[in-house]
Amino acid sequence: DAGVTQSPTHLIKTRGQQVTLRCSPKSGHDTVSWYQQALGQGPQFIFQYYEEEERQRGNFPDRFSGHQFPNYSSELNVNALLLGDSALYLCASSVGNTGELFFGEGSRLTVL
Amino acid sequence: QKEVEQNSGPLSVPEGAIASLNCTYSDRGSQSFFWYRQYSGKSPELIMFIYSNGDKEDGRFTAQLNKASQYVSLLIRDSQPSDSATYLCAVKRSNTGKLIFGQGTTLQVKP
Numbered sequence: 001d002a003g004v005t006q007s008p009t010h011l012i013k014t015r016g017q018q019v020t021l022r023c024s025p026k027s028g029h030d031t032v033s034w035y036q037q038a039l040g041q042g043p044q045f046i047f048q049y050y051e052e053e054e055r056q057r058g059n060f061p062d063r064f065s066g067h068q069f070p071n072y073s074s075e076l077n078v079n080a081l082l083l084g085d086s087a088l089y090l091c092a093s094s095v096g097n098t099g100e101l102f103f104g105e106g107s108r109l110t111v112l
Numbered sequence: 113q114k115e116v117e118q119n120s121g122p123l124s125v126p127e128g129a130i131a132s133l134n135c136t137y138s139d140r141g142s143q144s145f146f147w148y149r150q151y152s153g154k155s156p157e158l159i160m161f162i163y164s165n166g167d168k169e170d171g172r173f174t175a176q177l178n179k180a181s182q183y184v185s186l187l188i189r190d191s192q193p194s195d196s197a198t199y200l201c202a203v204k205r206s207n208t209g210k211l212i213f214g215q216g217t218t219l220q221v222k223p
Binding site: 035042044048050055056058096098100101102103104 | 116118120144146148154155156157158161200202204208209210211212213214215216
């Protein structure tokens with residue numbers, strides 16, 4: 001049983017560019033949450049997707065957007081990248097909005 | 113005031129000792145409480161959750177919740193070097209999927 005898979009694992013972008021990160025949830029899970037984790041900090045909630053809709057959103061600007069597909073997989077898009085967007089982006093899946101999350105290994109984004 | 117506060121540590125304990133990790137939260141509407149463990153360079157993994165006041169035990173781990181004091185703790189008995197990691201406290205309201213994490217406490221268990 002595959003767990004949560006994320007791609008790419010590492011990527012480097014320059015300021016102003018756009019990035020798309022992808023996530024496939026654990027089998028049987030229908031909800032995907034995205035988190036940003038800066039070095040030495042706890043994960044910060046970006047948003048959560050359920051039934052292809054954004055159900056909850058954290059304090060992130062509109063540059064951060066997402067999508068969930070009928071097969072429950074999800075994408076995180078970040079436009080107009082800033083240096084401060086450099087972080088580990090974690091995808092977590094769950095059944096419904098329980099806090100029992102299963103995390104992927106993350107996508108480490110570096111913005112130069 | 114941060115929504116979930118933890119002492120960043122590091123907390124250093126000798127092998128075999130009890131490690132006590134603490135967390136306070138500000139939202140009195142929080143209903144569910146979680147402890148995640150994150151090894152260096154890895155993603156967080158759930159180790160325990162607690163919903164009711166009191167203690168909940170799972171092997172060497174005990175979670176303690178006091179909603180009146182808005183306080184959650186995690187005790188690790190017979191600490192092992194393999195327990196060395198960052199422990200993240202997380203809380204959520206029952207009607208929302210927004211799980212709020214603290215900054216984590218780094219635990220070092222010395223042989």
